[in-house]
Structure formats: structure tokens, C-alpha cells
Amino acid sequence: xxxxxxxxxxxxxIIAIIAExxxxxxxxxxxxxxxxxxxxxxxxxxxxxxAIEEAFDIQVPFNANEPQASEFDIxxxxxxxxxxxxxxxxQKT
Amino acid sequence: MTxxxxxxxxxxxxxxxxxVPQTLEAFREGRCGIGPLxxxxxxxxxxxxxxxxxxxDPEALFNRQQIALYDRFTQFxxxxxxxxxxxxxxSGEAAARAGVVLGTAGGGVNTWDENxxxxxxxxxxxxxxxxxxxxMNNAAASHVSMEYNLKGPSxxxxxxxxxxxxxxxxxxxxxxxxxxxxxxxxxxxxxLSFGGIKxxxxxxxxxxxxCRPFSANRNGMVQGEGAAVFVFEEYQHACNRxxxxxxxxxxxxxxxxxxxxxxxxQQGAARAIAGALKDGGLNPGDVGYxxxxxxxxxxxxxxxxAAVAHAFGAHADDLMISSTKSMHGHLIGGTGAVELLACIMxxxxxxxxxxxxYEEPDPECALDVVPNEARDAQVSAVLSNAFAFGGxxxxxxxxxxP
Numbered sequence: 257x258x259x260x261x262x263x264x265x266x267x268x269x270i271i272a273i274i275a276e277x278x279x280x281x282x283x284x285x286x287x288x289x290x291x292x293x294x295x296x297x298x299x300x301x302x303x304x305x306x307a308i309e310e311a312f313d314i315q316v317p318f319n320a321n322e323p324q325a326s327e328f329d330i331x332x333x334x335x336x337x338x339x340x341x342x343x344x345x346x347q348k349t
Numbered sequence: 350m351t352x353x354x355x356x357x358x359x360x361x362x363x364x365x366x367x368x369v370p371q372t373l374e375a376f377r378e379g380r381c382g383i384g385p386l387x388x389x390x391x392x393x394x395x396x397x398x399x400x401x402x403x404x405x406d407p408e409a410l411f412n413r414q415q416i417a418l419y420d421r422f423t424q425f426x427x428x429x430x431x432x433x434x435x436x437x438x439x440s441g442e443a444a445a446r447a448g449v450v451l452g453t454a455g456g457g458v459n460t461w462d463e464n465x466x467x468x469x470x471x472x473x474x475x476x477x478x479x480x481x482x483x484x485m486n487n488a489a490a491s492h493v494s495m496e497y498n499l500k501g502p503s504x505x506x507x508x509x510x511x512x513x514x515x516x517x518x519x520x521x522x523x524x525x526x527x528x529x530x531x532x533x534x535x536x537x538x539x540x541l542s543f544g545g546i547k548x549x550x551x552x553x554x555x556x557x558x559x560c561r562p563f564s565a566n567r568n569g570m571v572q573g574e575g576a577a578v579f580v581f582e583e584y585q586h587a588c589n590r591x592x593x594x595x596x597x598x599x600x601x602x603x604x605x606x607x608x609x610x611x612x613x614x615q616q617g618a619a620r621a622i623a624g625a626l627k628d629g630g631l632n633p634g635d636v637g638y639x640x641x642x643x644x645x646x647x648x649x650x651x652x653x654x655a656a657v658a659h660a661f662g663a664h665a666d667d668l669m670i671s672s673t674k675s676m677h678g679h680l681i682g683g684t685g686a687v688e689l690l691a692c693i694m695x696x697x698x699x700x701x702x703x704x705x706x707y708e709e710p711d712p713e714c715a716l717d718v719v720p721n722e723a724r725d726a727q728v729s730a731v732l733s734n735a736f737a738f739g740g741x742x743x744x745x746x747x748x749x750x751p
Binding site for chain 2: 298299302305306315318319320321322325
């Protein structure tokens, strides 16, 4: 995924967070991976979202009871990167 | 030979009322006690609702020295215990044969919160001398023992959301197997403080608008606070003093999932349900009502319904199961105690408390959840489910008064 320098930076940091949560090398996490593929369960997801909030100083709207109803798309690593970029843009202006 | 155990007293304070009659009236009317939280720094919370005891004035009930020693969870306990004991007194050998076992998950959460605030935020280097005896989990049980001269087996139980059921199970077994004649039991929780809510927010399982157990559009749990306390008594002992018998406790079972720290297990829950039936000498067909754990989370409600279906087989479709957490919220370590009030109401008054906030059927919760309106029904045996974080399950079985 080509992007500008800010996008690359968000992407790199999110991949690092997800890799740490999945106990994988950064190189093993691809943009098309799903959290299931990476072996991240519901508790791991909540922890990863917390790490993302702390890293980017944003609020992520996510309720574990209705992940599909959340505005925060977690269907793949790429989706998470896009969602975080959007939240950073709206919450950090 | 085992002895029979009956319930001869009940008391409560919770978001639905300051005593049992008010609470039962709310159950009958399907009234919701959940509303906007009134607490310090609520604007910094993302979850702003709860089943809070409103209009509460401790200074009208306790003197200054008592308030220095009684955390809110202890105050709630003493209020409920006074109603439950209703003038009972204990002396001599009778006192030695009476005890108190109470559930609480967090104990004096407000005391922790206030004093951490004072040393960390306000930079103070000194706290009140009674912080430790005020916040300890057994403070409520100890103050009840002192207030009523209960000198037998007394302790507190902390198993998160199953604390009260585990506590009442211990009270039941102590009497059944001869360790005591009277046990004051139940539980209390007062976790609605800034830190208490903040901790729960982190798990992202809380609803921001309502607790809708079993409804397809449920979106999480809502915390409550309060206490319920009961007098459990050996049957002959109760008869000898001419006490009114509210219900009989006939069975109790506890199991551990040994699986996951937060996700519930159908098998662990089903084993606890089946165990309580067996312990109580009940056939599945005897049970007319179950007070569900019913937290309103996606995970609990579907797992609980599957466990009930598994344990009861075909009879699962004939029984009623409701979650009163929709009205009083989830009292965490005190929840099983407040919910036992609904079990006793079902047996004694023939009224089944509803699951309110029910809006959309969920095929994964396809049982009779008594949606939105209380129902008149005669039932002769009931269960009360509690399934805690940490996979610790406790189910009580009750029958109508003999």
C-alpha cells in the first residue's frame, strides 16, 4: 500500500502493535491479514486497541459486544490502519 | 443425616428501592433503576450510566464514628442486614451457633479510590487511620457479626460476579452439615466510583445506554450497587421459634471452567446447573424459573442459554428465565443476593420478574426470557445462576416453603 509519509508511519506503528500482541515478527504481519489469521482473540483485540489509543492519543470507538456494529473497522490490518488514520485526522486537528 | 435449610429473613438496598417491598414492587412493574451516574469526575468517563442508589444520605443512618469505619459497601450491608434480622438477637450458645458469610468482589472500592486520590492527586502524605479496616473485603461481615453478636463461622467470599452465590452456598452447607444453625448471608458491592467504572470501561464490555439481556441488540453490561442480606436457618430451629419461612434452599453447586479469565464456558455453566439440580434432589421438570446471570453481554447471554438448554433438555423450552440486571444493573459481588429476592418472589408470591429492555429476539437466546412484563405463575422450584469472570460458577436451587 503506497501512502504519504504520515500514512506509512501510522501503518508501521500499528503493525508493530499488532505484531507484539500476536507474538510475531513485524515481517509476519501483512496488510491483508485478519486478526483471526494472526491468532488475536477478543482479549488480545481489546489490549491492541488500548495500545493504539495510547500510541496515537486518540479514543477508539469499540464495544466488544458488537464489534461488527462499531464504526471502527477491524476486518483486516489495512482496515485498522485506515480507521486509525481517520481517527487521528478527526481527533488531532 | 443432613438438615434442611430455610430462609427466614430478607433485606436490601439497591437502585430499585431501599427495602424489599420497594424492590419487589419494581420487579412487578418492570421498572428500571438504571440512570445517569452522579459521581465525581463523571465527565471523564465514557460510560455514564449505572444502577446507582440515589438520594442516599449516610449521615441520616450512621453517626460520624460509624461513617469513619463503614465504607459504602458496609453501609449497604448493615442496612440490608437490619431488615433481614428484623429484631432477631443472639446470645450464649445460640450466638456461637450463628455466623455471617457475605460476598463482595471489590470491598471498599470507594475508600481505595478516595484515598488514592488524596495521596496521588492531592499529594497528601497522610490518610485517615481507619483506611485499612474500612476497605477490607471482610469489613461488612465483621460489622454484621459485631452488630448482632454472631460468634460462629464468619467470613467473606470474593469470586467476582459469583461472590454472593458462593457465599450463600457456604451458608447453606454450613447449616446443612451442622456447622451452624443460623447464617446471615448475601452480599454487597459499591463499585460506582470514578476508578471502579474506569476499570470496567477498559474491558469494553459496558453498554453506554441500557442493559438488554437476551435481546439481539444488547450491547453490554451496566453496573449497579447495593446489597441484599438473608437469614438462612435450620428448618427445625425456624419452626421452634415460629419464624415465617420465605423459601427453602435445597441445592448448591459450584464448578470451575478452568479455561479463560473472561470468556464464559457453556460446559462449566451447564455442569453447575446440573450439579445444583442433583444436589437439591430436583428433576429438570421441577424447575419453573431461573434467575439468569444474564449480564447483557454478547458472550454471557448466548453461552448461558446454551448451558440451560443443555442442562434441561426439552424442559428448557417450558421454563421461564429472566435477568433482573436489566432493572438493578450488575451488582458484581452483590448481584446474586439481590437476584435471590426475585427467586423468593417467584416461589412465595407467584410473580416472575421480567427481563426489561427486551427489544429483538436473538436466535441464540431462544428461551422464554419473560420479556418486559412480569408474569403471574406458580412455580415450586427455582434456580439462581452466577457465572464469574475467572470461570467460577455457582448455582443455588430453592423450593417453596415447606
